[in-house]
Amino acid sequence: MIRRRVVALLTLVLAVPILAASADDYPSRPMTIVAPFPPGGMADLHARPIAAAMEKVLKSPVGVVNKTGAAGAVGMQFVAASKPDGYTLLLALSSISIIPEADKLFGRQPAFTADQFEPIALLSADPTILVVRTDSPWKTAREFIEDARKRPGQISYSSSGVYGTLHMAMELLQHPAGIKLRHVPYAGAGPAMTAILGGHVDALASGPAVVIPQIKAGTLRPLAGWGDRRVAALPEVPTFKELGYPEAEFYIWAGLFAPKGTPEPVLARLRESVRAAVNDAEFKGAMDKMQTPIDFKQGEEFKKFFEADARRLAEGVRRVGRIEEKK
Amino acid sequence: MLETLQNLSLGFSVALSPGVLLYAFLGCLVGTLVGVLPGVGPLAGISLLLPATFGLDATRAIVMLAGIYYGAMYGGSTTSILMRIPGEAASVMTCIDGYAMARKGRAGAALAIAAVGSYLAGTVSVVALMFLAPPLAAFALRFGPPEYFALLVLGLLVLAYMSTGSMVKSLAMAAFGLLLGMVGIDQMTGYFRYHYGVVELGDGLGVVPVAVGLFGLSEILITAGQTTRPPVINPRFRELLPSRREWREAGAPIGRGTVLGFVIGIIPGSAHIISSFVSYAVERRLSKRPQEFGKGAVAGVAGPESANNAATSGALVPMLALGVPSGPIPAVMLAAMMVHGVSPGPMLIRQQPELFWGFVASMYVGNLVLLILNLPLVGLFVNLLRIPYHFLYPGILIFSLVGVYAVNNSVTDVWIMLGMALVGWVLRKLDFETAPIVLGLVLAPMMEMSLRQSLAMSDGQYAIFLSRPIAGTLLAVAAVLVAMGLKPLLTRTLDWRARLALAEKGEEL
Numbered sequence: 090m091i092r093r094r095v096v097a098l099l100t101l102v103l104a105v106p107i108l109a110a111s112a113d114d115y116p117s118r119p120m121t122i123v124a125p126f127p128p129g130g131m132a133d134l135h136a137r138p139i140a141a142a143m144e145k146v147l148k149s150p151v152g153v154v155n156k157t158g159a160a161g162a163v164g165m166q167f168v169a170a171s172k173p174d175g176y177t178l179l180l181a182l183s184s185i186s187i188i189p190e191a192d193k194l195f196g197r198q199p200a201f202t203a204d205q206f207e208p209i210a211l212l213s214a215d216p217t218i219l220v221v222r223t224d225s226p227w228k229t230a231r232e233f234i235e236d237a238r239k240r241p242g243q244i245s246y247s248s249s250g251v252y253g254t255l256h257m258a259m260e261l262l263q264h265p266a267g268i269k270l271r272h273v274p275y276a277g278a279g280p281a282m283t284a285i286l287g288g289h290v291d292a293l294a295s296g297p298a299v300v301i302p303q304i305k306a307g308t309l310r311p312l313a314g315w316g317d318r319r320v321a322a323l324p325e326v327p328t329f330k331e332l333g334y335p336e337a338e339f340y341i342w343a344g345l346f347a348p349k350g351t352p353e354p355v356l357a358r359l360r361e362s363v364r365a366a367v368n369d370a371e372f373k374g375a376m377d378k379m380q381t382p383i384d385f386k387q388g389e390e391f392k393k394f395f396e397a398d399a400r401r402l403a404e405g406v407r408r409v410g411r412i413e414e415k416k
Numbered sequence: 417m418l419e420t421l422q423n424l425s426l427g428f429s430v431a432l433s434p435g436v437l438l439y440a441f442l443g444c445l446v447g448t449l450v451g452v453l454p455g456v457g458p459l460a461g462i463s464l465l466l467p468a469t470f471g472l473d474a475t476r477a478i479v480m481l482a483g484i485y486y487g488a489m490y491g492g493s494t495t496s497i498l499m500r501i502p503g504e505a506a507s508v509m510t511c512i513d514g515y516a517m518a519r520k521g522r523a524g525a526a527l528a529i530a531a532v533g534s535y536l537a538g539t540v541s542v543v544a545l546m547f548l549a550p551p552l553a554a555f556a557l558r559f560g561p562p563e564y565f566a567l568l569v570l571g572l573l574v575l576a577y578m579s580t581g582s583m584v585k586s587l588a589m590a591a592f593g594l595l596l597g598m599v600g601i602d603q604m605t606g607y608f609r610y611h612y613g614v615v616e617l618g619d620g621l622g623v624v625p626v627a628v629g630l631f632g633l634s635e636i637l638i639t640a641g642q643t644t645r646p647p648v649i650n651p652r653f654r655e656l657l658p659s660r661r662e663w664r665e666a667g668a669p670i671g672r673g674t675v676l677g678f679v680i681g682i683i684p685g686s687a688h689i690i691s692s693f694v695s696y697a698v699e700r701r702l703s704k705r706p707q708e709f710g711k712g713a714v715a716g717v718a719g720p721e722s723a724n725n726a727a728t729s730g731a732l733v734p735m736l737a738l739g740v741p742s743g744p745i746p747a748v749m750l751a752a753m754m755v756h757g758v759s760p761g762p763m764l765i766r767q768q769p770e771l772f773w774g775f776v777a778s779m780y781v782g783n784l785v786l787l788i789l790n791l792p793l794v795g796l797f798v799n800l801l802r803i804p805y806h807f808l809y810p811g812i813l814i815f816s817l818v819g820v821y822a823v824n825n826s827v828t829d830v831w832i833m834l835g836m837a838l839v840g841w842v843l844r845k846l847d848f849e850t851a852p853i854v855l856g857l858v859l860a861p862m863m864e865m866s867l868r869q870s871l872a873m874s875d876g877q878y879a880i881f882l883s884r885p886i887a888g889t890l891l892a893v894a895a896v897l898v899a900m901g902l903k904p905l906l907t908r909t910l911d912w913r914a915r916l917a918l919a920e921k922g923e924e925l
Contacts, residue, residue: 128463129751137467153467157824159601159618166615191606200615245873251606273561273872276603276865279741279750283684286740289560289873298754302739302761378757412605 115175115355119150122178122345125164127157135212135343136180138375142366153180160250162188162200169201173350175359179206181346183254186399190406191252206346207356208395210363211386213376214342216316217258217294218326220309225291230313230332233292237268245271246292247284252406255281258294258315258339260405262329265336285309296341297322298380315339321382338401342384344391360387420547427773431781436479439472440778443480444785447487448793454495454632454812455624455819455833457504458488462748464822474756475771479778481749486538486728486779490786493530493721494797498523499812501632505623505689506724508854509696511631513709513716520712524656524798529666529714530721531790537674537722538783541729544678545736546776550765553737556682561869562880564685566890568863571690571855573897577697577706578851586852589843593856596621600861604868616828623689623858625820625829629836630843630850632816636809637841656795658714666718669699673722680723681730684742685866688727689858692720729779736772738762 120143124136133155140151156164161184168179179185185203192199219230227233237244248256251274263270273290275281278299285293286308293300297320303309304323311326315337319328329337345363347356366372367385376383386394430436450461461484469477492503497514510530517526544552559567575590576583599610600620611617658666673695680691699719700709709716732749734742739760741747753760758768765772800808820833840850874880882888 127748128466129748129755134751134755137470154825155463158826159615162618163615195607197608198613242875250603271872271875273869274604275869277747279747280684283557283734283740283742284560286738287557287560287684298759302759302763306762308762375755379754380759 115358116147116149119152120176121152121154122180123164123168124153124155124180125161128155132180132182134379138372139212139366142369142372143362146362146365160184166200168348169205171348173348175347175351175355179346182343186402187252187406190403194406194411203399205349207349207351208391209345209347209359211342211344211384211391211394213381214340214384215296215381216314216340218297218300218314219294219312220300221292223307223310233312234266234268237270241269242271245273245290247281247290248274249278249281250274250276254341255294257402257405260409261339261401262337264408265334423773427777430770430774431777436476439476439480440483440782441785443483444487444782444789447484448491451488451491451503452494453819454501454503454816455628456823457624458485459745460823461488462745466748466752469752470755474758475774477752477756478775481752483782485745487786489725489728490534490790497526498797498800499632500635502627505627506692508627509692509720510717512851513713516712523801524794525658525662526717527794527797528658529718531787533670533718533722534725535783535787536670537726540674541678541726542779545729545733549733549737552682553734556684556734558886559683561866562884562887565866565870566887568859570890570894571694571859573894574693574697575852576901577700585848589848589852590856593853594860597857597860603865616826621832622829625833626836626857627854628816628820629833630840630853633837634840634844638844662714665714669715669719670722672698673719674726677723677726678730681727682733684734686743686862688731688743691723691727693855695719695723739764
């Protein structure tokens with residue numbers, strides 16, 4: 090009994106300075122932000138500028154490592170399993186909520202779950218835009234939806250992959266609009282764009298940065314957006330919310346996460362440094378060049394956004410269900 | 417025409433400015449090194465170095481990345497020829513006849529032909545890119561999943577020309593390759609296949625670790641297992657350059673490889689990898705002496721090497737003209753443009769003429785730089801063969817391990833490579849050829865995806881493959897080729913394969 094107390098006491102005595110040190114000196118060695126997708130991808134293009142800006146704020150090196158594979162699962166699993174000391178962070182996209190849900194659907198041992206992460210900050214959230222070719226018959230989203238209702242399963246769309254972001258966006262529109270479109274998955278957002286330009290599918294939902302150059306060149310026509318307000322660069326394009334489909338809300342977002350169990354003082358320091366970093370001129374410049382507006386959210390606000398988004402995605406994944414052989 | 421020349425002179429004024437020239441040179445140099453290092457191909461090279469270009473301006477960044485891309489295609493042939501290790505997936509075919517040439521003491525000639533072929537292919541296809549980019553890009557977009565599938569069916573017929581030995585064995589190996597290609601996430605449904613709880617297997621077996629293991633490491637094992645060690649090759653200087661006969665034999669294959677590579681490269685998807693396979697098959701089909709293939713045929717090096725370099729330029733056509741990626745490498749380059757605030761798209765040529773024409777001009781310059789860089793290096797590289805095997809082989813092993821690991825920071829890839837080395841050793845002991853495995857592995861995921869995408873497009877109607885003109889034509893060509901292959905069965909005449917088999921039997925008796 091006494092011995093156990095002594096041990097407990099000793100542990101406490103020894104542990105307190107360690108905890109204190111980790112909060113005061115943090116960061117005392119280089120930090121790593123894991124981007125679970127390859128260089129040049131959206132996660133990478135957020136991770137690098139925010140790492141550079143945080144480095145300036147923290148006055149300590151912040152590196153980026155691309156740990157890629159299995160649609161991001163490899164990198165996310167890596168961060169979920171790493172030590173929660175604030176030195177390994179994750180730059181995640183909405184796949185962080187989709188993958189565990191898909192694992193559940195297939196009865197697989199999940200590679201990670203969303204509650205293994207502590208949200209730090211949202212960096213950007215861009216709604217997807219529904220586009221069709223300019224030579225197609227649909228001039229407005231209403232015409233598109235009405236036509237799709239008349240011909241279920243006839244109008245096709247390309248996506249970045251099954252359960253991928255572009256697939257989820259369309260799924261979240263189909264249910265409230267009461268339409269059924271034909272899904273043709275591709276391996277990534279780039280090939281999905283190639284498919285609609287080549288006339289192999291009829292429609293596509295993709296991010297503003299990708300569709301705006303094609304809209305300007307007159308090859309694609311925007312019909313509506315998935316945001317809760319219109320996209321600044323496309324002021325004439327309505328939202329599905331305005332058209333009476335408030336459930337069709339979807340964002341391609343990027344946020345910073347730490348492994349669950351990271352000590353509160355470390356999290357506080359991280360939050361504070363990210364808040365300063367997003368106001369850094371170079372970070373703003375980098376995001377501006379990518380034509381991705383910064384949408385900074387932290388604390389409760391980010392948590393609320395993240396949970397609402399995860400709920401919508403989980404419902405989307407479940408509604409798609411397991412894709413089985415038909416008949 | 418006149419306008420193009422004016423634009424090109426603007427381009428050269430950009431490309432020859434010292435800053436841009438320096439980065440073109442740096443890109444070519446890094447690319448050559450990336451290509452030489454086993455396992456690290458152009459995609460890995462560009463991805464790893466992309467962050468380093470964030471500080472440059474857009475033109476320099478793109479020029480440097482493009483330099484890495486086609487530089488790696490040049491460099492990739494080096495280890496294939498000298499050590500039978502494919503530097504990247506597209507040089508798998510070069511391993512066969514290039515290495516055979518090296519064993520005959522013609523390593524210098526093979527390297528020189530690969531370099532000159534690559535240079536000619538690179539330059540000619542830049543001319544094509546310059547004059548034809550917008551119309552070609554529009555044509556390339558018409559290649560949807562059904563057309564792609566039809567093209568891959570044609571690609572599969574290449575098998576008939578890949579090996580000298582028994583057709584049954586080739587087919588068995590190709591089937592094995594196709595099965596290996598089934599590992600990973602099913603892109604159409606999200607199911608995991610054959611992953612055994614290893615998340616890394618979700619992406620399937622990489623072509624590079626498999627090819628390095630099957631070709632390079634198995635060669636080391638085979639050599640180590642021989643009781644009499646093969647003699648170390650001591651090349652003499654005057655043997656470094658190809659003979660007049662070898663140049664003559666290389667000429668036509670370089671020309672055909674260029675056209676073939678460029679056309680296949682334009683098509684969206686990862687078809688550029690099969691350009692070298694197809695070129696090899698075409699050369700063998702057209703050759704007067706198909707029996708020389710696999711034993712150091714010059715055309716077997718010249719054709720595929722030219723094809724993979726021409727495919728590089730072809731792949732840039734949809735990227736520059738339309739702003740859409742035709743494969744993973746142009747996708748990274750598009751990202752690099754976006755980082756620099758250049759929005760890629762159909763307006764790029766008009767909005768950013770300095771960038772576009774500077775880029776085109778830099779490719780002329782870059783190809784020349786690579787030739788100047790690579791020809792003197794032939795002498796140096798060939799001297800690597802003087803190193804005794806007990807030093808050379810551990811060195812190759814280390815470079816292969818590091819290279820394959822570095823691409824994805826993945827130990828799983830290293831295990832795949834080592835496993836494939838053993839498989840390759842066993843198969844080669846049993847007289848199976850390993851090239852069809854790689855072809856199968858490359859084709860399986862692409863074929864499956866495009867077949868199922870086509871059926872998703874048509875709601876399950878197979879007629880989609882016949883009702884679309886390009887797909888229908890390609891499949892008709894495939895049918896004709898198969899029919900021609902069956903002709904000897906009906907007419908009882910011997911084709912080259914049968915004659916070859918008889919000849920070899922005669923030799924053995």
